[in-house]
Amino acid sequence: MNFMLHDHDTFDESDTQIIPDTVLEAVRILLRWSGDDPDREGLVDTPKRVARAWQEYCSGYQENPALHLDRTFEDVGGYDEIVLLKDIPFHSHCEHHLAPITGKASIAYLPRNRVVGISKLARVLHGYARRLQVQERLTADVAQCIWDHLQPHGVAVVIEAQHGCMTGRGVRTPGVSMVTSRLLGCFLTDAGSRKELLALMGY
Numbered sequence: 001m002n003f004m005l006h007d008h009d010t011f012d013e014s015d016t017q018i019i020p021d022t023v024l025e026a027v028r029i030l031l032r033w034s035g036d037d038p039d040r041e042g043l044v045d046t047p048k049r050v051a052r053a054w055q056e057y058c059s060g061y062q063e064n065p066a067l068h069l070d071r072t073f074e075d076v077g078g079y080d081e082i083v084l085l086k087d088i089p090f091h092s093h094c095e096h097h098l099a100p101i102t103g104k105a106s107i108a109y110l111p112r113n114r115v116v117g118i119s120k121l122a123r124v125l126h127g128y129a130r131r132l133q134v135q136e137r138l139t140a141d142v143a144q145c146i147w148d149h150l151q152p153h154g155v156a157v158v159i160e161a162q163h164g165c166m167t168g169r170g171v172r173t174p175g176v177s178m179v180t181s182r183l184l185g186c187f188l189t190d191a192g193s194r195k196e197l198l199a200l201m202g203y
């Protein structure tokens with residue numbers, strides 16, 4: 001996170017990160033407001049831990065996920081069928097309650113003359129997941145990024161996830177999954193391609 005550094009900000013020697021004192025104080029206020037004592041032994045380092053955790057949860061703001069798709073390969077023996085990376089686990093946070101979203105994503109594309117290293121599809125997913133999200137936008141962003149930067153014949157992203165804001169609070173309904181999909185190109189317009197894709201994905 002790009003916070004301005006001030007003289008009184010805290011330098012965390014354990015990982016050489018500088019955490020603005022305003023952030024530490026915000027966590028202390030939340031702890032106190034929740035009913036606990038931020039000065040008791042177990043909580044005294046909690047603001048620093050929380051700050052570091054949120055830097056990690058939100059590290060996607062510091063990257064452009066599209067850059068993972070810069071390197072492509074053309075010599076793949078004429079392969080021109082669907083490429084699918086299935087059931088990629090991911091972790092995100094909802095923008096409404098900052099509660100965790102955990103789930104898995106399946107990402108497919110039908111290449112046009114070039115493919116990308118398969119790990120890069122997961123990197124694109126994590127680049128968007130490590131931001132505050134709603135599942136619909138996460139699904140759409142991943143699909144659009146691949147569509148724009150690989151210019152394939154088709155892209156499909158299906159995400160199935162559980163939302164902490166529904167399990168641990170509010171309606172308190174565990175065990176439900178939210179499923180979202182974004183189909184582009186041939187997967188949207190061609191019923192045969194879509195049928196093949198959904199069969200490969202196991203739907």
Ligand SMILES: Nc1nc2c(ncn2[C@@H]2O[C@H](COP(=O)(O)OP(=O)(O)OP(=O)(O)O)[C@@H](O)[C@H]2O)c(=O)[nH]1
Pocket residue numbers: 094095096133134135136163165166169170171
């Ligand atoms: N569509 C969608 N909704 C989400 C997502 N993550 C959280 N939500 C929902 O966002 C909604 C926010 O609703 P609000 O009525 O503004 O907030 P709230 O009063 O805390 O709602 P409750 O969760 O019903 O207690 C809730 O229904 C959440 O379940 C998401 O990724 N997509």
